[in-house]
Amino acid sequence: MTSPTASTPDLPARYALAQRVAQQAAERGLAYYQGREDLNIEHKGGDRRDMVSAADCTLEDFIRAELQAAFPEDGFLGEESGSADLQARCLWVVDPIDGTACFLNGLHNWCVSIGMLLDGEPYIGAVADPNHRELFHGMRGQGAFVNDQPLRVSSASHVREGLLGVGTFYARGTEHFIPFLTQLLAEGGMFLRNGSGALMTAYVAAGRLLGYYETLLKSWDCVAGLVLVAEAGGRSNDFLRGDGLLQGNPYLVACPGVYQHVREMIGPMLDQD
Structure with missing residues (x-):
């Protein structure tokens, strides 16, 4: 670049x-x-x-x-x-x-x-x-x-300290969704799906959500939000890798204190093209 x-x-x-x-x-x-x-x-x-x-x-x-x-x-x-x-x-x-x-x-x-x-x-x-x-x-x-x-992301250090935005829609990646939710609930976490990826990303930047995971998201739903999260001190996966701009990818944004934990619950599919 x-x-x-x-x-x-x-x-x-x-x-x-x-x-x-x-x-x-x-x-x-x-x-x-x-x-x-x-x-x-x-x-x-x-x-x-x-x-x-x-x-x-x-x-x-x-x-x-x-x-x-x-x-x-x-x-x-x-x-x-x-x-x-x-x-x-x-x-x-x-x-x-x-x-x-x-x-x-x-x-x-x-x-x-x-x-x-x-x-x-x-x-x-x-x-x-x-x-x-x-x-x-x-x-x-x-x-x-x-x-x-x-805006500033949450200072939480565990998923039990707030709400995690989640979502799945396209067939690709949905088989990973229930296993992820099972792990999240076992850890004492709670989740929210509001129907708008852009808003849930903005809520992460605002500290209202700890993070947001979608099994597959499209770029028009999150390019704006990725700027917000980065500037608010949050972390994100390499969403635009491969053909992410046109075809989308699995997506995770979160505050630093829970990002790695959530990433581990998601597993390797987060970085699959």
């Missing part, structure tokens, strides 16, 4: 843009959410668990247009509309509504996630939750915040 140099693109401007567009998209999403009964719902690839609505597509179109109008040289990867110029130094990775199932079923656990990679590394992140009026945001070397409050 290339290190940022004097010729680095205007990162503060991109950071400000990510925050603004995430908030604007979230407010637009809230209007759709309040009228969700009228939305047309489709199922990706025939999988009835994997839903997409007109709101997802319209919001992604809005986000993509705003980002490209400001920085047309940047690349883009979105959950709904695919990719453009993945080799660009600055690559935006976007989920217009992370937690679509929650969104469509009237649950408040959804958000807009906008992340940016610089030379292949997570560098800027903005996660906007309009239902709770929270904007999680951060940039490498500049800290992470919820609205104006600095």
